[in-house]
Amino acid sequence: MNSGLLAPPAVRAGGTSSRPPEASLTWTDPVTGRQGFLVVDRLVRGLASGGLRMREGCCQEEVRDLAAAMSVKEALHYDPEHRYLPMGGAKGGIDCDPLSSEARGVLTRFLAFIRPYVANHWATGDDLGTTTELIDEVLRELGVEGCITPVVATLDDPEAARKRFADAFAVEVDGIRLAELVGGCGVAEAALTVLDREGTPRSSATAVVQGFGAMGGSTARFLHAAGIRVVGISDVHGTVANPRGLAVEDMLRHRGPHGAIDRSRLGSADILLDRDDCLSLAADVLVPAATSYTVHEANHDRVTARYIVEAANLPVTAAAEDRLRARGCVVVPDVVANSGTNAWWWWVLYGDVAPDAESSLAKVRGALRDLVTETLKLAEDAGWTPRQAARHLADARRDVLLNRPGA
Structure with a gap:
């Protein structure tokens, strides 16, 4: 049980604190009136990681909770023996049915609006209603190499990293x-x-x-x-x-x-x-x-x-x-x-x-x-x-x- 020496963290959805995010943007599509949201919960080394989702009814609060959760996911996997150094967390969301005829245009205009973030700070990818392939395709149209551009720019050997990434994404197991x-x-x-x-x-x-x-x-x-x-x-x-x-x-x-x-x-x-x-x-x-x-x-x-x-x-x-x-x-x-x-x-x-x-x-x-075992043991010991x-x-x-x- 909790000895009283350690106060339980106050958490919102996603295991995150009520600390305000470092940046929060709301965009309204000039063509359809659809809204898009970008929340950067925090930057670490100038970088944040998290996907971009598209669904009918997506809202700013949802994206904020998702971004904060990404900060936790990143930090949990820090290991000083790894080359990988965790980033902060960010998330994007668009209030639009991904199967609608207007979806791709809305996605393109949203990414064009937030281009400075995806080019320099936010490494994004697929989430509900999107695919990495589609996001990469749109980003290339906008002059950005792809979803992971901000991270690749920080690596000593970007070409080797790109090849590893492409090779991994080409692997299939039983279809x-x-x-x-x-x-x-x-x-x-x-x-x-x-x-x-x-x-x-x-x-x-x-x-x-x-x-x-x-x-x-x-x-x-x-x-x-x-x-x-x-x-x-x-x-x-x-x-x-x-x-x-x-x-x-x-x-x-x-x-x-x-x-x-x-x-x-x-x-x-x-x-x-x-x-x-x-x-x-x-x-x-x-x-x-x-x-x-x-x-x-x-x-x-x-x-x-x-x-x-x-x-x-x-x-x-x-x-x-x-x-x-x-x-x-x-x-x-x-x-x-x-x-x-x-x-x-x-x-x-x-x-x-x-x-x-x-x-x-x-x-x-x-x-x-290892992570589940450590998390559950701490929860049991501390009464959290x-x-x-x-x-x-x-x-x-x-x-x-x-x-x-x-x-």
Whole structure:
């Protein structure tokens, strides 16, 4: 328990403080009236990392929470033995349906407006509703080399770094890109770590994955490969459940665009349910892997899982997390569980890991297991939530980073 010597960090969504961001911009598209947002939570060495999302209803507060969470994710992976030196956190968001005919024009005009940031300070990439390839394409049209331009400019051998990055993004494993797999590998390892810590045999453990896109699909793959019974998976059309376990690999082979499950190829024992029914399916672990604010004040009581491992960004609201904790459900926060993707980008770019599947997945597994173990132990010892523990670890590591000679 907390001895009283250490006060718990005050946290907002994402495990972050209420400290105001260093920069916050709101842009209104002169053509469509759509709004875009850029929040730079903090710069470290003049740099910040974080993706750009596009979705109907995206707002400034959401982007602020996401940017603050990025600062925590970056700091958590500081290791003085690595070449990679963490950055600050930033995030972009556009209030627009990414499938609409106006989406690309809105994206282009938004990036043109914030060009000084993406050219010099903000290393961005894909997020909900966007792809790295699309963002790179638009940036090149605007005279910026690509998403990682600000970081590449700081490296001793930019050409070698670019080659490592391109090589890693070209790797596929059983038809799925390595860049898509690393995040789910980390989330699955987070879930396996909590189950192993409490002594639950993998052969009897169960999981539900909400969302079957890049993160949800790869998480389901790694859980299934580890022997966990995945008893429910949801997509935008509903939930597919089977208490004996779903045929995850077959579902992945026939997965449609944007993570759609091909219901014509399901097994005879598979059950079709409403989309939100995934929350109440009996399972040891629930993995929300789709949108933000999925578990909230109005539906948290439907959750039956002992653990929620956050694969999406901000999937559990702060109020819901408090209520879940009160009844014994442990939330492994997104800043820990889904941090593997961000860290892997920079491990590859800086040369801390080889641009291949074997070394990349091994690195992600080891780093996430260590980080989850450390976070949960601190939370238990101090009487904190895992989110508070993650914030404390991030603050301590950032302090060490900023006090390095020459920092």
